[in-house]
Amino acid sequence: MKNFEFYNPVKVCFGKGEISRLTGLVPPKANILLTYGGGSIKKNGIYDQVMTALKGFNVIEFSGIEANPHYETLMNGVALIKAHHIDFLLAVGGGSVLDGTKFMAAAALWEGSDPWEILSKRGKVSVEKALPIGTVLTLPATGSEMNGTAVVTRWETKDKLAFDSVHVFPKFSILDPEVVFSLPRIQVANGVVDAFIHVMEQYLTYPVDAAVQDRFAESLLISLIEEGPRVLADRTNFDAAANFMWAATMALNGLIGVGVPQDWSTHMIGHELTALHGIDHGQTLCIILPGLMRVKRENKEKKLLQYGERVWNISEGTTVEKIDAIIAKTVNFFESVGIKTKLSDYGVGSDIIPRVIDRFTKRGIKAIGERGDLTLDEIAKILELQLK
């Protein structure tokens, strides 16, 4: 096991009716910016629950945060924060609203020349302060409700970039599984596979004798495999929704990734597919991961076999046969929840390959992955394998 630091001060309020606790969770006399997306919270009753709990608070609204939140949109929110002397941000939405709000919280207090640096100079500059944030999660998927990371897209240049800071950990996050009841089927399916692949990015690397992290990761994979279809069969199954929601939070709150190598190649390549073709984040991951498993099957052999045995009960046959079966099981799982895994399923052809490679090249990236050895040639190979 590698040395690590684990710190996660988010207060999670989980369960039915927890939105009413907002009254006591938001700082007294806070000047609140309520952030949300396209307005689905007005149809499913969440907006009303939030506003009832915030009676007596000064609330300014900022809506219209889109999927893969745009830097351009968020900077409008930053202007609003400054104009209204906002001192607390309450994000009500899924990962995009939460991520966008984290960026606004940091950008509003940014003292550098341009807040875009927070994303473009990640690792070179650091966010040292941010306005406090609370969240009401409406879509289990990204884990943003319990971490200090955000991903933002600059629409103008199609750059989809991330930043992280302890200062953008939400002070609290309210997770009421009943929000799942009114979600469209595709959003649940995207959430299930997104959480699944968050686990895989921190697990499917090489063994470092980290017993607890491995078994926790496998616990989440099995839970998502079992609970995902249960939720999809009946989105009003409270316990299934609750298990899905908690698994998605645990998948990316830092816990399973401590002291172990991490990959994140699937996300890095997937982000390009979203930026260039607008394919849903979860869908891009299901396209890339099977290709990555094929291309890196020798490199990742030990963890692939462990994953196969402990998650899918695959222990018969030669190594080649077992890994073939493991990849097939994984692809079948994605397809079974309704997420297609080939580029052709999304109307994307082979011209994507040079475009993706070009974008990596322009950023000076030569190789990615847990060993830094997934080359641009191999990325091209992954895309080629997943064409159709």
Added chain:
Amino acid sequence: MKNFEFYNPVKVCFGKGEISRLTGLVPPKANILLTYGGGSIKKNGIYDQVMTALKGFNVIEFSGIEANPHYETLMNGVALIKAHHIDFLLAVGGGSVLDGTKFMAAAALWEGSDPWEILSKRGKVSVEKALPIGTVLTLPATGSEMNGTAVVTRWETKDKLAFDSVHVFPKFSILDPEVVFSLPRIQVANGVVDAFIHVMEQYLTYPVDAAVQDRFAESLLISLIEEGPRVLADRTNFDAAANFMWAATMALNGLIGVGVPQDWSTHMIGHELTALHGIDHGQTLCIILPGLMRVKRENKEKKLLQYGERVWNISEGTTVEKIDAIIAKTVNFFESVGIKTKLSDYGVGSDIIPRVIDRFTKRGIKAIGERGDLTLDEIAKILELQLK
């Protein structure tokens, strides 16, 4: 799943050499009370590592905190805190030193008439402030390094009682697995079974469809079953020590207990055996749990069978046969790491039974456990089954 709140702001610094980070973790200019136990940290080099990292800080020492830390001893520490205007407590030790230090941190700022109330009136009074604490863990076992709970014994009356408060969460805890290298065999064994039974208290109840919590608990049980013997075979096996240490922390940092029923009968009865006979905490748990499993085998049937199947691969036979095998496996595990499970192994006879029942009766306790239905008669039965 039940509604829950999860909040755990402890910063964990895990790994080899992490003690040197103290310099940056302790607040600048802090007036530190360094608390420890019987002085083993002076033999194994941990004291020297700590003092090297604290060069330049003002450090007052308070040593001699015993196993099952005594209220009487700790109140001497409180006097020292007040006399020296201490503003930071650094606990270097195992669960007893950490728990004792948490109590001192709360007692030093207690405004009630008598700090004993913190323990004797738990649930009726609450700790609203405490001095900040940091810890360097020297013995994986209790999980105190990552929770806000402490257990203290009043020697005079043999009362062993607990309290909890968010104000006694350590600000940071340093977990260097190398501390295991110099531990006596019995302390490692006690730590393994203590952590194991912490998990069982939060797991072996009744099912509430909590997929992630159940699988996380099973992950820890399996990890302890596999890693415990590895550490005992070679205490200088770094990875085994690290896995044991991290499993023990995860066993009682709140995570696996959210949204599920909890038992704690084994601890409540075990505490009496320690208070009355001075039997090691871990040993008392190994005496009680098998008896509890026997007495409540019908009440806990579903979780017993799930535990047997997922942790011990027991799935053949009738329910009676399976549960017999499951209890036998559990007892064998305790015995295999060197912890005896019968009262006679510790020279305790049947006179213990009325004494324990009398103590529960005097506190007004009629029944305990996750359903509040483990009666005094059943507690007597558990002790009787475990006589020899």
